Amino acid sequence: MGKPTGFLDYKRKTSDAEAPEERIKHFNEFHVHLPLEEQQLQGARCMACGVPFCQSGMMLAGMASGCPLHNLVPEWNDLVYLGNWKQAYRRLKKTNNFPEFTSRVCPALCEAACTCNLDSQPVSTKENEYAIIEKAYEEGYAKANPPKVRTGKKVAVVGSGPSGLAAADQLNSRGHFVTVFERFDRIGGLLRYGIPNMKLDKSVIDRKIAVMEEEGIEFVTNADIGKNYKAEDLLKNYDRVILACGASNPRDISAPGRDAKGIHFAVDFLRAATKSLLDSEFADKKYIDVKGKNVVVIGGGDTGNDCVGTSIRLGAANVTQLEMMPKAPDVRAANNPWPEWPKICKTDYGQEEAIAMFGHDPRIYQTTVKEFVKNKKGELEKLITVKLESKKDEKTGRMIMAPVEGSEQEMKAEIVLIAAGFLGAQKYIADAFKVELSPRTNVATREGEYATNVPNVFTTGDMHRGQSLVVWAIREGREAAREVDISLMGYSNLSVQ
Template identity: 50%
Template structure:
């Protein structure tokens, strides 16, 4: 720790955001870099804790506390303060293959578990993390590092999201010949088509993918394993398989009128928009447009926020986001102590943008949709709702009670369902005869990752269910370790 009084001398500062009203006119990154002096001061705020909890990666009360990839956060914070940027980059890459992805799109559970955060604003870990890797690319320190020796083993990784990419990167380091299969036209999975350009630009994903190609990884796009490439061929051509296909089965909203036109899953909306944007800057028209429409986003999470930001850029007529829960407080409730993830009210980038354009926060709290009503052409025109109270019963289950007299009708020509995913798609799972758990996820123990089929492993959302990018990277890395052990009888992978 270079400055013992750093957390006293300097206030928390994170990457500044561009003006919310102005940035809705383009698709560029909504944040800006911090200058070097400020970053060094932010690194100085790291306290040299006796027992740092920022890198623990534990599940507490059903939420992530600390960093699942066990980032060496205190080390690279201090190195930044000391101005040793290249050494900080080495520490950063030691535990995380893709700090640029987590630096841009992770909710930073590390900051929620920061010891300083007990009674002060926590260290700006995510902002520092991102600036380290961006400086590394700018200075040319990030270079392809192909393995010196190759084995004769061939591994297929199914899915090119964060779990698949992390797994492939680690197996390639071990010298194996790795092929990554992706059913879409671009590599990246939800990194590419699930997170909008202004939050995680595709150029950032492509930059890393190009490095992985130079390191010797083979990528096969527009190929859905189990459909375009049979499972039997997979077994015959590869020594091992790692399933990293994500949890892409949408959770639906089964209410009256669900079949109406104009009601879409949020991920379909985001995927089509990004593909059209990358293909033609939206000139081909191959996307679901929110222009001049009253838009309702159902779901209060990050995906819902991304839908807000995208709809505003389409120049929608109005914008409302339904949150099934009541508005949270600005401080931790008594049953949510540190180092749990703080369950508090947050205003994210999409809500800021909607407020800048329409004059107020777009969220409506404790709202449950009861039915959709359509026009004479079968297109949605109204969303009917009622307010609810949510409680937890003796068995830990959420119970919702409708509040009479709170019924409301909302105009809507576009409804986006952002209520999560119920598990992985089952086609390839069944074809491979892989067992699933009670939630339909691929059954494989955490830390071991091998399925009931010898040589077939699973990691990320496909194994654990919908989760964070940083958990996917963690599982991809660890599944690579166990796959390497299976292939070679031992492993040096972490």
């Protein structure tokens, strides 16, 4: 702990964001980060607590408190303050395969659990992490480090999202030959096509994939196992197979008029926009055109917010976001104390942009769609919405959000984007490998394990645990890699934390 009084001497300072009115004109990352000298002072704010909840990753009140990867946060915060960037990078990489991703898209569970929250503001750990990894690339010590010895064992990873990539990275470092299969045209999975470019510039993914290729990992794109690739071939040609295909079944909205033209799943909307951007800067017109249209996003969370921000950049005339649940409080409630995850209302970048463009928060709470209304051509033209209230279900005794009789309203809408979450693994890939599914349609395993019912087939990430965060996906990938390594070698020296 280089400066014991740092949390008293320095106030929290984070990067500046480009003004909403300017950043909506492009799809680039829009934060201007601190100079390294100022970032070092932010590292000094870390208290080196006796009990560092920031790195605990424990479950409190049903939600994670602190980093699920158990990042050595106090250690590398102190190294940042001391200006020892290379050692800070080494400590960070011990637990996190992809700080270039998490420092951009993670909701910073570490900061929510920071002890400084008790009477001040948390350490800017996420931005310290960003500074560490970007400095590492700039100075050249994030370069490829191929294994010196190969085991001769071959592992196939199906899916190139954060969990699949983490498993591949770990197993390759152990000396196994690893091939990653991706069904789309580019590597990255959710990172590539589920997260907009302004949150995670795709050159950041390309930069890391180039390093992984140099380290010996093989990547195969346009390989849709169960369709144009046979699962049997992977089982025959590889010693182990890891399924990391994500929770790819979008939750639908069941209401009259659902077949109207203009209703799309959020994942399809975001994927098409990013692909068109990468392929042609939108010149190919192969995206869902919302220009001049009234867009309604059904669902909150990160995906809903990304749909808001993307729609505004594509020229929507208006964007409204419907959320079933009540608005969260603006400050912690008494029954939600630190170090629990703060259940408070968060206004994210997309909502900030909507407020700047349209003069009001796009979110309407405790509301859902009762009916989609279409014109004679079958095109969506408006919605019938209904208010919801929390009440006890007489049959189950559970609290539910029930429609309020007589609360129906009309809302103009030519485009609806459904961002209501995901339900689990897609059936065709599970059937291709004959793996069993849990009642929640995730691939089934024993508690805390990653082996499926099929010999030599493992699973990890959202396909295993259900829709979750990138940081959880990386942790699962690391744990699955260790289990696979043990099954191949009888022991493992791969670290999971």
